[in-house]
Amino acid sequence: MYRNFKANTIETSVEAYYKDIQHYLDYKSGAQLLLNHTIETDVINTEGKAYGVELMVKKLTGRVNGWISYTYSRTLLRVQDPISNEIINQGKYYPSNYDKPHDFTFIGNYRVNKRFNFSLNFTYSTGRPITLPLGKFDLADSKRVYYTERNQYRIPDYYRADFSMNIEGNHKIRKLAHSSWTIAVYNLTGRKNPYSVYFKAEGGAIKGYKLSIFGQPIPTITYNFKF
Amino acid sequence: MKILRYFTYLIGLCLLILGSCVEPYQPPVIEQENSHLVVEGFLNTGGGPTVIRLSRTQQLDETGKPASELKARVTIEGERGSQFALTERGNGEYVLPGFRAVSGEKYRLRIKTTGGKEYPSELVPVKPTPAIDAISWEALNDGVHVYVNTHDPGNNTLYYRWDFEETWEYTVPYPATIEYKNGTSNQITDNLYRCWTTTASKNIYIGSSVRLSEDIIYKYPIEFIPIESVKHSIKYSILVRQYALTKEAYQYWENLRKNTENIGTLFDPLPSQLSSNITCVNAPEEKVFGFFSAHSVTEQRIFISRNELPKWRRFTGYESCAIDTVLKGDLPKSGNYSYFFVGEVMSTNGPMMPIGYTKSSAACMDCRTAGTNIRPTFWK
Numbered sequence: 261m262y263r264n265f266k267a268n269t270i271e272t273s274v275e276a277y278y279k280d281i282q283h284y285l286d287y288k289s290g291a292q293l294l295l296n297h298t299i300e301t302d303v304i305n306t307e308g309k310a311y312g313v314e315l316m317v318k319k320l321t322g323r324v325n326g327w328i329s330y331t332y333s334r335t336l337l338r339v340q341d342p343i344s345n346e347i348i349n350q351g352k353y354y355p356s357n358y359d360k361p362h363d364f365t366f367i368g369n370y371r372v373n374k375r376f377n378f379s380l381n382f383t384y385s386t387g388r389p390i391t392l393p394l395g396k397f398d399l400a401d402s403k404r405v406y407y408t409e410r411n412q413y414r415i416p417d418y419y420r421a422d423f424s425m426n427i428e429g430n431h432k433i434r435k436l437a438h439s440s441w442t443i444a445v446y447n448l449t450g451r452k453n454p455y456s457v458y459f460k461a462e463g464g465a466i467k468g469y470k471l472s473i474f475g476q477p478i479p480t481i482t483y484n485f486k487f
Numbered sequence: 488m489k490i491l492r493y494f495t496y497l498i499g500l501c502l503l504i505l506g507s508c509v510e511p512y513q514p515p516v517i518e519q520e521n522s523h524l525v526v527e528g529f530l531n532t533g534g535g536p537t538v539i540r541l542s543r544t545q546q547l548d549e550t551g552k553p554a555s556e557l558k559a560r561v562t563i564e565g566e567r568g569s570q571f572a573l574t575e576r577g578n579g580e581y582v583l584p585g586f587r588a589v590s591g592e593k594y595r596l597r598i599k600t601t602g603g604k605e606y607p608s609e610l611v612p613v614k615p616t617p618a619i620d621a622i623s624w625e626a627l628n629d630g631v632h633v634y635v636n637t638h639d640p641g642n643n644t645l646y647y648r649w650d651f652e653e654t655w656e657y658t659v660p661y662p663a664t665i666e667y668k669n670g671t672s673n674q675i676t677d678n679l680y681r682c683w684t685t686t687a688s689k690n691i692y693i694g695s696s697v698r699l700s701e702d703i704i705y706k707y708p709i710e711f712i713p714i715e716s717v718k719h720s721i722k723y724s725i726l727v728r729q730y731a732l733t734k735e736a737y738q739y740w741e742n743l744r745k746n747t748e749n750i751g752t753l754f755d756p757l758p759s760q761l762s763s764n765i766t767c768v769n770a771p772e773e774k775v776f777g778f779f780s781a782h783s784v785t786e787q788r789i790f791i792s793r794n795e796l797p798k799w800r801r802f803t804g805y806e807s808c809a810i811d812t813v814l815k816g817d818l819p820k821s822g823n824y825s826y827f828f829v830g831e832v833m834s835t836n837g838p839m840m841p842i843g844y845t846k847s848s849a850a851c852m853d854c855r856t857a858g859t860n861i862r863p864t865f866w867k
Contacts, residue, residue, distance in 0.1 A: 289742070289759025349760075391758050394517060397525040397544040397776050398553050400650070401687050405746055406544070406776065407758035413516060457512055459547070466547040470512035 271318040281308035286337055286356070289348065289410075304348070308337035308356065326368035326379075335359045349409045355389040357411065362386045375428045380421070387415035393459055393466065405466065415457045416470070421448040439485035446478040517547055524556060524606060526598065526765055526777030529730070530563055532588035532613045533783025537563070541579045541598065544776065555579025560599040566592050566610055588613045588781065596765065596779040608779035609764040614731040617644055619787040622727050623706065626796050630713040633789075634706040635694075635727055642702040646737035648730045649692040649709055654685045654863055655718040660808045663827035663852040665844060667818065672828070672844075679827075682854035683863055691744040693737060717804040719791060724866070726788040732780060735764065739778040788865060808851035814843040827852050 261274045284306050291302035312333030319325045336353040348354065366382040389411035396405045424444035447453075452475035459468050528539035541556035561573040561581040569589075573581035588594070593610040600606070617639040624633045635649055662680035665672050694707045709727060712718050732740065742759050767773040793801070812832055828844035829852060850856045 287757045289745070289757055291757045392514060392517060393547060393758070394520045395523070395544045395547060396549075397523075398542055399525060399527050399743065399777065400689075400691055402689050404743060404776075405547075405758075406761055406774075407746070408516070409760060410758075413514060452508075452510065454512075455508075465550045468512040468514070468517065468547070469509050471509050473508060475508055 269319060269321050271316075271320070273314070273316045273318075275314040277310075277312055279310040281306075281310060281335075281337070284308055284337060286339075286348070304339060305341050306337040306339050306348075308335065308353075310335040323371045324368070326366070328367075329363075329365045331363040332361055333359075333363070334361055349412075354409070355411045357389065359389055359411070360386045377426050379424050379426075382421045383418070384420075385418045387417050387454065389413065390415050390457060396466065415454045418453045419449075419451050420453060422446050423448050437485040437487040439483065442480075442482040442484065444480050444482070446480065447474050448477055450475065450477045513548075520544075520546060522554070523774045523776060524598070524600070524765075524767075525553070526596070526606070526608075526763075526775065526779065528777075529779065530583075530588075530594055530596070530611075530613075530781035531586060531784060532781050533616070533785075534585055534587055535784055537573070537583040537586055539573060539581045539596065541581065544774075556600060558601045562597045564595050564597055564607075565589065566594070594781050598765075604770070604773075605768045606765050606775060607768065608766075611736075611764065611779060611781050612733065614644065614733060614780070614782040616729055616731040616783045616785045618785045619727060619729050622709075622725065622787050622789045624789070624791060630711060630716065631719060631723075631791065631796065632708060633710040633712070633725055635704065635709050635729070636706060637704045637729060639702040644702055644731045645695060645697050646732040646734060647694045647696075647704060647707075648732050648737075648740055649694075649707070649727055651688045651692075651709060651725050651727045652685060653688075653710070653718065653723070653725050654683055654866070655723045656681065656683050656721045656866070657717060657803065657854065657858070658682075658721065659851055659854045660803070660805045661810060661829045661845075661847040661851050662854070663829055665828040665831065666825060667828055667844065668825040669823065672841075675827070678860045679853045679855065682858040682860045683866065684858035685863070691740055693732070693740045693744065695737060714799050715802045717802055719793060719796060720801055720803045721793055723791045724788060725791075726786055726865075728784055728786040730780075730784060731782045736778055736780040739763070790867065805851055808847050810845050810847055812843050812845050815841065817843075 262271070263273075264271050285303040286306045288302050288304045296302060310333070312331060314329065314331045314333075316327060316329040318327040335356040335358065337356050338351055338353045339348045340351055362385065364382075364384040367379070368381070369377060369379040371377040390413050391410050392408045392413045393405045394408055396403050398404070422445065424442060426440060426442050428440040429438070452470070452472040454470045455473045456471045457468065458471070459466055522543040522545070525542045525544055526539065527542070528537065531537040539561055541559055541561070543554045543556060545553045556579050558575065559581070561575075563571040563573070563583060563586070567589075569592075571583055571586060573583045576582050593612050595610045596608040598606040617637055620636045620638060622633060623636060624631055637647065639645075658681050659679070664675055666675050688710075692707070692709055694704050696702045696704055710725060712723070739762060742761055745759055746761065761776060763775045764778055765775045767775060810829065813828075818826070826844075826846070827849070828846050830845045831841035832843040832845060834840055834842045846852070854860060
């Protein structure tokens with residue numbers, strides 16, 4: 261559904277979708293994910309559904325322009341295959357590996373004058389699902405780990421704000437090169453967004469770690485020129 | 488030069504950014520996880536002792552041994568009402584000596600903890616375990632491969648599990664002969680030269696003949712001993728025990744095998760849920776770990792001597808042992824101490840008197856540091 265306002269300077273849209281998924285393959289429990297020559301024996305037939313709503317407001321012109329979008333989307337799977345000898349999560353719906361329900365993006369530009377503009381962008385999304393190890397026990401002369409049900413927990417949410425400032429040189433028509441300076445800060449709030457979450461055994465204890473890349477504000481200065 | 492200094496600052500800044508990337512991640516759900524009951528063991532229906540071990544799960548970041556479940560009441564119940572109580576022998580182990588199953592009867596395990604909770608298992612059928620036909624081995628280019636061979640003429644067993652115990656003989660290069668204790672030296676009469684080490688298998692070994700037309704397990708690889716292992720430096724022995732499983736028990740062990748201890752690598756299999764045939768009556772949602780089954784045990788032991796193997800280079804684990812000397816005058820004159828020495832160093836001029844001793848590290852002089860000097864009863 262689309263609708264434009266104020267002489268087409270503001271565009272809005274609302275979209276909803278529903279998709280029925282059949283014969284989607286997911287990994288069996290205990291599947292060997294890497295260097296597996298018989299991967300076809302390690303997958304399971306699942307059915308699922310994907311649905312969601314997308315909202316967007318866009319302003320393309322004017323001193324203040326930009327867009328805001330929000331998406332709610334789910335992708336859920338379940339195993340209801342009578343011939344399968346393995347039922348993941350007792351046949352209940354579970355989130356697929358890339359199920360991120362909330363996604364929000366904001367991009368805003370503000371033009372102070374012809375030579376100077378700011379922009380701010382902001383993005384948020386739910387963390388992806390994870391199957392967490394919960395505890396451990398001793399059995400058959402070894403330590404064993406047990407896990408939650410498939411994809412029942414999520415890694416921390418992703419959140420990032422960036423800021424940039426563009427300064428253009430003089431606007432003479434005849435010159436060797438047209439140049440501009442960009443001063444920007446990536447990840448303004450310095451949030452340590454998870455790049456990966458992993459667990460490893462250290463001297464008998466199993467510890468969880470979160471790896472984040474660019475977990476600090478990264479300032480940059482760029483000189484651009486074109487001729 | 489100034490640029491260079493800025494450059495080092497810049498590198499420092501980069502390292503700071505990169506270094507702060509990995510931080511501990513402890514979701515609350517892991518911290519809140521309770522301790523659950525773990526049941527290990529099976530009903531030995533062949534007349535041998537039945538040992539059921541009860542313990543508790545641990546938090547992921549805990550180290551050391553898990554807690555044992557003590558003072559529980561553990562019973563085996565027959566389908567037709569018979570009951571056999573197990574006696575506690577410490578460490579969370581409960582024992583029933585010499586049980587013989589009634590043919591055709593199913594059995595269940597029932598545990599009552601001191602916490603007032605009751606954990607019955609499902610009724611399980613008794614699976615008689617066929618005898619092991621042979622433990623065979625062959626020396627290939629990379630080492631010794633040990634295999635299990637078995638079959639069931641009645642075609643009823645189909646699912647098997649094994650575990651094993653390895654024992655090997657070894658000697659140390661510099662056995663101590665003198666114990667120097669509180670200023671006096673004595674001859675050592677104990678055998679510190681020849682010892683034996685025994686270890687239990689750590690992995691889960693399961694096999695199935697379901698896809699075969701006959702119930703035969705041929706050359707199931709149970710153990711591999713590389714050439715550079717110290718296990719066959721003199722003589723090696725392996726005792727393999729065989730257990731017959733039901734299909735459900737086989738699936739349980741297979742699941743457990745896939746959930747290995749090694750997590751956090753790229754090669755990890757996808758985690759799986761562990762099912763159990765033991766439930767808590769008071770709280771059906773409570774997790775219980777372990778699977779109760781009833782079967783007999785068959786076992787076989789073989790020996791592999793060094794002279795049966797190809798002319799491989801021999802590894803003893805003591806290659807880095809070296810001899811050192813210590814002068815008598817450097818030893819403390821008093822105090823409570825005791826040293827082991829390999830031999831005496833005699834003076835070359837004057838009277839024949841020991842002026843010092845030869846020594847090596849404790850591991851090179853005393854084989855008991857890595858095993859026992861008591862010859863195992865089965866050793867031949």
